Amino acid sequence: MSTLETQGLGKVYGDFVALAPTDLKVEKGEFLTLLGPSGSGKTTLLSLIAGLAEADSGRILMNDRDVTHAAPYQRDIGMMFQNYALFPHMTIAENIAFPLKMRGTPASEIRRLVQEALDMVRLPHIADRFPKELSGGQQQRVALARCTIYRPSVILMDEPLGALDKKLRDQMQFEILRIHEEIGGTIVYVTHDQEEAMTMSDRICLMNGGRIAQLGSPADLYFRPQSLFVADFLGEANLLEGRLVSGTDGEGVVRLGDASEIRVTLPRPLGHGAAVKVMLRPQNIRLEDTPGEGLNARLRSWSVTGASTKFFLDAPALGSEPLIATRATAMSAHAPEPGRDYRLSFDPRDAVAIPADEAA
Amino acid sequence: MLMAAPMVLLLVTFLIYPSAQLFLLSFQKGGSFSLENYQRLLGTPVYLTVMMLTLKISVVTTIFAVIAGYPVAYLISILPKAKKGRILFWILLSFWTSFLVRAFAWIILLGRNGVVNKLLQTLGITDAPIALMYNFSAVVIGMVHALLPLAVLTMLSVMENIDRNLTRAASTLGAKPGMAFWKIYFPLSFPGVTSGALMVFVTAIGFFIFPALLGGRRETMITQIIIEQIIQTMNWGFASAVAVLLLAVVLLVFVLYDRAVGLSTMTGESSARKGRPGRKGIFSRIGDAILTGLGHASDAIIGLFPRRRAREGAPRPLLGFVIVLLVVMTLPVLLMIPLSFAESGLNWPPQGFTLKWYQQIFSSPIWMNALTRSLVVGFSTAVLALLIGTPVAFLMVRGRMRGKTALLAFTLMPVVMPNMILSVGLFYLYARIGLVGTNLGLIIGHTVIAVPYVVLTVMSVLRNYDTRLDLAAQSLGATPIRTLRLVTLPIIGAGMLSAFLFAFTISFDELTIALFTSGGMSATLPKQLWDEVSLSISPLLAAVSTCLFLFVTVLIVAVGLLNRRQK
Ligand SMILES: Nc1ncnc2c1ncn2[C@@H]1O[C@H](COP(=O)(O)OP(=O)(O)OP(=O)(O)O)[C@@H](O)[C@H]1O
Ligand SMILES: [Mg+2]
Numbered sequence: 001m002s003t004l005e006t007q008g009l010g011k012v013y014g015d016f017v018a019l020a021p022t023d024l025k026v027e028k029g030e031f032l033t034l035l036g037p038s039g040s041g042k043t044t045l046l047s048l049i050a051g052l053a054e055a056d057s058g059r060i061l062m063n064d065r066d067v068t069h070a071a072p073y074q075r076d077i078g079m080m081f082q083n084y085a086l087f088p089h090m091t092i093a094e095n096i097a098f099p100l101k102m103r104g105t106p107a108s109e110i111r112r113l114v115q116e117a118l119d120m121v122r123l124p125h126i127a128d129r130f131p132k133e134l135s136g137g138q139q140q141r142v143a144l145a146r147c148t149i150y151r152p153s154v155i156l157m158d159e160p161l162g163a164l165d166k167k168l169r170d171q172m173q174f175e176i177l178r179i180h181e182e183i184g185g186t187i188v189y190v191t192h193d194q195e196e197a198m199t200m201s202d203r204i205c206l207m208n209g210g211r212i213a214q215l216g217s218p219a220d221l222y223f224r225p226q227s228l229f230v231a232d233f234l235g236e237a238n239l240l241e242g243r244l245v246s247g248t249d250g251e252g253v254v255r256l257g258d259a260s261e262i263r264v265t266l267p268r269p270l271g272h273g274a275a276v277k278v279m280l281r282p283q284n285i286r287l288e289d290t291p292g293e294g295l296n297a298r299l300r301s302w303s304v305t306g307a308s309t310k311f312f313l314d315a316p317a318l319g320s321e322p323l324i325a326t327r328a329t330a331m332s333a334h335a336p337e338p339g340r341d342y343r344l345s346f347d348p349r350d351a352v353a354i355p356a357d358e359a360a
Numbered sequence: 361m362l363m364a365a366p367m368v369l370l371l372v373t374f375l376i377y378p379s380a381q382l383f384l385l386s387f388q389k390g391g392s393f394s395l396e397n398y399q400r401l402l403g404t405p406v407y408l409t410v411m412m413l414t415l416k417i418s419v420v421t422t423i424f425a426v427i428a429g430y431p432v433a434y435l436i437s438i439l440p441k442a443k444k445g446r447i448l449f450w451i452l453l454s455f456w457t458s459f460l461v462r463a464f465a466w467i468i469l470l471g472r473n474g475v476v477n478k479l480l481q482t483l484g485i486t487d488a489p490i491a492l493m494y495n496f497s498a499v500v501i502g503m504v505h506a507l508l509p510l511a512v513l514t515m516l517s518v519m520e521n522i523d524r525n526l527t528r529a530a531s532t533l534g535a536k537p538g539m540a541f542w543k544i545y546f547p548l549s550f551p552g553v554t555s556g557a558l559m560v561f562v563t564a565i566g567f568f569i570f571p572a573l574l575g576g577r578r579e580t581m582i583t584q585i586i587i588e589q590i591i592q593t594m595n596w597g598f599a600s601a602v603a604v605l606l607l608a609v610v611l612l613v614f615v616l617y618d619r620a621v622g623l624s625t626m627t628g629e630s631s632a633r634k635g636r637p638g639r640k641g642i643f644s645r646i647g648d649a650i651l652t653g654l655g656h657a658s659d660a661i662i663g664l665f666p667r668r669r670a671r672e673g674a675p676r677p678l679l680g681f682v683i684v685l686l687v688v689m690t691l692p693v694l695l696m697i698p699l700s701f702a703e704s705g706l707n708w709p710p711q712g713f714t715l716k717w718y719q720q721i722f723s724s725p726i727w728m729n730a731l732t733r734s735l736v737v738g739f740s741t742a743v744l745a746l747l748i749g750t751p752v753a754f755l756m757v758r759g760r761m762r763g764k765t766a767l768l769a770f771t772l773m774p775v776v777m778p779n780m781i782l783s784v785g786l787f788y789l790y791a792r793i794g795l796v797g798t799n800l801g802l803i804i805g806h807t808v809i810a811v812p813y814v815v816l817t818v819m820s821v822l823r824n825y826d827t828r829l830d831l832a833a834q835s836l837g838a839t840p841i842r843t844l845r846l847v848t849l850p851i852i853g854a855g856m857l858s859a860f861l862f863a864f865t866i867s868f869d870e871l872t873i874a875l876f877t878s879g880g881m882s883a884t885l886p887k888q889l890w891d892e893v894s895l896s897i898s899p900l901l902a903a904v905s906t907c908l909f910l911f912v913t914v915l916i917v918a919v920g921l922l923n924r925r926q927k
Contacts, residue, residue: 052528072531085529089547098543102534146533156532 003028003186004049004154008058011044018044020211021058026154026186031177033189035197036207037233042190045207046156049188050079063153073102078147078185080157084139086131092118092142093127099150117145120179137168144176148183158190173200194234198222206230224267228354231279238285239277240318244270244353254278254353256318260295263348275356284350285325287311288343295344297323299336304329313342363751363759364767367811370748374808375774378785379607385788386600397601407585411605414582417496417571418564421503425560426553428504428685429511433552434545435674435682436512437519449920450686455509456912457693458869460886461905463573464893465692466502467493468699468902470574473707475695494576502570507563508689511556518552538658542651554621562610566778569871573893582606583780590784590876603781610778693909700902717903727888727904733878734868734885737799741806741867742860748807749814749863750856756815757822774809779872782808787876797882805873810863817862821855854922861915868911 008021019041026032034042047053049060051072059068067075078099086095093114100110118124121141131139140160147155160176161169177200180187191197197204198218206213206221206229214221214230225231228239242254245261252266254276264278297315300322304310308326315323325344389396401407436447454462469475470492477489492498522545530540568583575581582602589599695708703712721727752771756764774782786805787796795801829851833843849856874887883891889904 050532052532071536072528073534073536077532079529079532081525081529083523083525085523085525087526087530087544087548098530098535099533102536102539150534 002026002061003030003063004188005061006045006049006058007061009045009048009055009060010057011041011048011053012056017210019048022212024205024212024215026188028153028186029184031180031187031189031200031202033191033197033201033204034207035191035194035204035233036213038192040207041210042192042207043158044210046079046158046188046190049154050077050156051075076153078150078152078155080143080147080155080160082159082162084131084143086139086142086146088131091128091130092123092134095131095142096146096149099146103150113149117149120182121145121175136164137172140164140172141175144179148179148185151183151185154186154188156188156190159192160189161191161196169196176200198234206233208233223350224265224352225279225354226267228277228356231277231352231354236282236324238280238282238318238323239354240280241275241277241356242353244272244274244276246272247353251348252353254351258316258318262295262351264351264353265349266353270353270355276353277356279352279354280346281350282310282324282326283308284346285323286345287325287327288345291341291343293343297342297344299338299340299342301338302336311336311342313344315344363755366748367752367771367815370804370808370811371770371773374786374789374804375777375782378789379777379781381788382600382603382781382785385596386604388597397597400598401601401605407602410580410582410585413579414565415609417499417503417579417581418561420500421507421564422557422561424500424504425507425511426515426557429508429515429556430549430553431678432508432682432685433512433515433519433556434549435678436516437522438524438674445920445924447682447686449916450690451509451512452916452920453913454689454693455513456865456869456916457909458871458886458912459506459567459569460869460871460889460893461696461908462506462693463502463569464889464897464901464905465696466498466505466574467893467897468696468706469692470498471706473705475708478708493574494579496575496579498574499571499579502574503564503567505689505692506567506570507560508685510563511560514556514559515549515552518555519549522548536655536659536662538660538662539652539655542655542658546651551621554617558613558617561613562776562778565610566606566780568780569890583778586780586784587875590787596788599784603784606778607781610776614776693905696902697906697909700899700906702899702902704899706897706899706902717900718907720900721903721907726883727885730883730885730888733799733802733882737802737806737884738864738867740799740803741810742864744803744807745810745814745863746856746860749811749859750818752811753815753818753822756819758827771812771815773812775812779809779870783872783876786873790877796877799882801877802874802884803867805877806867806870807863809870809873810866813862813866814859817859818852818856821852821859825852857922858919861919865912865915869908 002025004024004026006022006024008023009019010017010021011019022045024045034045036042044053048055051067051070051074055068059066061067062075062077072079086092087098090098096114096117097110100113105113114127115124118127121144123138123141123145126134126138126142131142134142143160157176161172164172173196176187176189189197189200201218203216204218204221205215208229213233214226216224221230222234225234231237231239240254240256242256242262244266245253245255247253247266247270250266252264252270253261254264255261256278262278264276270276295315295318297313297318300312300314302309302311305326307329309329311325311327312322313325323344386397387393387395432447432451436444436451439447471477472489472491474492476492477486480486480490481488526548527540527545530544531537535543565581566583568581568587571579571581572584583606586599586602586606589595589602698710699706699708700717701713701715702710703714705711752767755761756768782805786801790796790798790801795804825848829847830843833847834840838846869886870884871886871890874884875890878884878887885904885908889901889908892898892901
């Protein structure tokens with residue numbers, strides 16, 4: 001059963017389409033992430049679901065109930081805001097108790113639940129403090145406790161970790177996942193940090209220009225991008241130009257600029273002769289030290305980026321852009337000479353053909 | 361510290377010293393120490409009655425101004441930027457239209473043949489003109505009208521800092537609109553309500569224009585006694601004692617306010633109260649219960665009406681109320697304008713059309729002298745206030761030093777001190793050093809009251825200015841002076857010009873100081889207008905008031921355009 005469903009949900013501001021009619025189904029207990037560049041309509045979609053903005057078209061269903069025109073307080077949702085939105089004039093306990101009070105929960109019950117919630121976010125001793133007296137991370141946890149304490153069926157989070165530093169962010173990601181598991185609610189999460197999206201989500205809804213670019217598991221999006229935008233947005237990608245020579249049932253052959261042919265994967269059927277770009281992730285390109293048959297490239301420069309070393313290679317056959325390949329950083333392979341030649345090889349399953357005519 | 365020196369010198373010499381002088385005078389009789397002034401003040405029933413009435417008028421005015429102003433400020437704070445500006449324009453227009461002009465407008469409006477009486481008769485509510493003026497209500501109506509913009513602007517400064525996500529968060533957490541307002545928004549806006557009330561009260565308590573023009577013989581306020589004592593009987597000792605009493609009341613109100621709410625809320629820096637861990641007091645629990653009750657009640661009322669679908673705009677009834685209020689705020693002055701073209705009398709509707717009143721003004725040496733003097737004094741005041749205030753603002757925003765809060769408090773002294781006390785003190789000082797009736801005396805006095813506004817305006821401009829631009833310029837090889845000239849000043853120029861116009865307008869509208877220190881042929885425009893209004897009212901004065909009003913309108917529009925261009 002889906003907890004949350006949108007049907008043709010759209011929003012325009014004046015004549016600007018902030019969200020094109022969108023269909024989306026979120027399953028019960030799922031962690032769905034809305035990912036996309038700035039201005040792609042993530043917040044718009046989330047506000048429509050929360051009832052903070054009015055839809056211009058389409059419907060919203062929650063637990064099969066039409067809530068398109070319901071006020072936020074009539075929907076069974078919890079929302080975590082980017083700047084926490086803790087009430088500055090209330091203590092932490094009062095903040096967390098607020099949704100329960102609004103629901104007429106008896107006082108003794110409230111006290112118990114608040115203490116439980118504080119324990120859950122591992123802040124048992126701050127009930128009587130005010131939000132200003134907490135650190136950013138602590139405020140974040142309180143906000144989390146506040147929007148989950150009444151077990152709403154959908155919890156919405158708009159870039160909840162945007163304001164935190166890297167380390168705290170990692171810690172809070174883990175915390176959110178733990179609580180998600182503990183309470184088993186459905187979460188719709190917004191971020192524009194792809195790493196965060198990949199780590200946390202069951203599914204990612206990648207958005208671009210007010211539309212869904214692709215919806216699927218993190219692995220789906222990473223390994224089987226259906227458009228150049230998706231390939232480019234998630235991780236680093238080499239895109240080789242070519243034409244599809246033959247292809248059936250998920251596999252095919254692409255002829256590159258220098259007439260060499262490579263075997264590729266086809267995530268969706270394409271006509272023969274179609275212009276395609278072949279996506280090759282840098283870490284999936286093997287550099288053989290002895291040049292020979294097949295694709296060859298010359299080292300232009302390299303740099304150590306930490307655990308991996310990046311190689312920038314010139315392969316005139318593949319276009320003017322340098323090709324990027326990575327290798328695990330190791331002393332044994334350290335400091336190669338620029339100008340030396342390599343043979344490139346890769347597994348056909350890692351070379352994905354994407355139609356080239358689609359706008360990136 | 362050197363940067364603040366001119367201002368400190370100015371305020372010490374022309375604010376603190378004269379006030380201290382008054383304080384000493386109040387304890388003297390015939391050159392020796394005596395408590396006789398105070399004995400007379402506290403022992404005469406008339407003065408006590410006046411004191412009580414002053415408090416009563418001020419309290420009633422404050423209550424009405426704050427209650428009426430709250431929805432306006434609230435609406436402005438939730439509107440999108442473009443619409444916000446439109447409503448704010450009307451508030452600012454009223455705010456800057458001089459009290460005298462507005463009081464005059466009410467005289468015309470409430471007169472025997474004024475608009476209100478005509479309207480009542482046309483509607484058949486009364487058959488003959490009734491006396492609407494010279495009573496308590498007229499004074500309060502005039503004063504609420506005069507101080508409403510101040511209440512709105514003070515409350516707005518707090519409301520603008522309330523995060524709009526908080527009420528949205530409340531609604532996602534299950535709060536209905538009424539509950540979200542009373543439990544979240546209202547408590548957060550409360551510091552604005554209290555500081556608005558404080559500002560209105562301390563201004564109202566120093567008023568004399570409205571009771572003098574709209575009140576009857578019973579409606580006398582404390583500042584009128586000071587004027588009477590000085591102008592008619594030259595009794596400095598007694599006038600000083602009254603002034604000291606007035607100041608004592610104002611200070612007492614500030615102290616009580618600080619005890620109850622904390623003065624720090626005035627600067628709008630933190631709208632949250634300081635954290636007090638532990639259990640809440642009985643009062644806050646009662647308050648909480650009341651707010652919860654109000655929340656339920658409002659939601660019950662809202663529930664009676666069908667819910668509008670578009671939740672994004674402002675609620676209709678609120679918008680309606682605010683528009684009506686804005687019309688009421690602006691209309692009195694606008695209704696005065698057609699009367700300035702009337703052939704004769706100030707009866708409504710205006711009879712005929714003539715420009716003779718305007719011709720009379722422009723051919724009268726008295727009015728033209730007054731106009732010239734007002735312009736000269738206003739311009740000089742603005743220049744001087746800017747020269748003295750800008751360095752202080754730089755110091756406050758950029759400087760790294762302790763005692764900034766103390767300096768700010770010191771800077772704001774002229775705002776807190778009733779103008780009447782300053783004026784009497786200056787008059788006494790000027791009388792001895794020969795500055796009475798001179799432009800210089802006026803300029804100094806006006807600069808004293810204009811400087812705090814200049815400092816505040818320039819401070820807010822500097823706060824929004826990205827100092828990295830300076831560093832960038834310097835890193836590109838500009839000397840600090842050239843950086844200031846080529847980068848900083850052009851960018852903050854519009855803000856500085858607003859401060860300049862701000863100061864100019866303050867001087868141009870100022871009456872209290874001019875009342876004492878500009879006499880006879882050396883009157884300013886407001887002083888001349890005041891003298892004539894007190895004697896008789898005529899279409900000529902409507903014409904003068906119209907000119908003053910139009911002048912201010914032009915200035916406000918200019919400032920508005922400047923600020924828009926800056927963004
Ligand atoms: N109230 C509004 N009026 C007009 N345009 C708006 C409004 N709110 C959003 N938009 C526009 O709609 C588009 C989508 O905005 P949205 O806030 O949903 O983006 P986002 O994906 O959340 O971006 P970000 O990552 O920067 O938060 C943007 O181009 C934005 O300018
Ligand atoms: Mg957003």
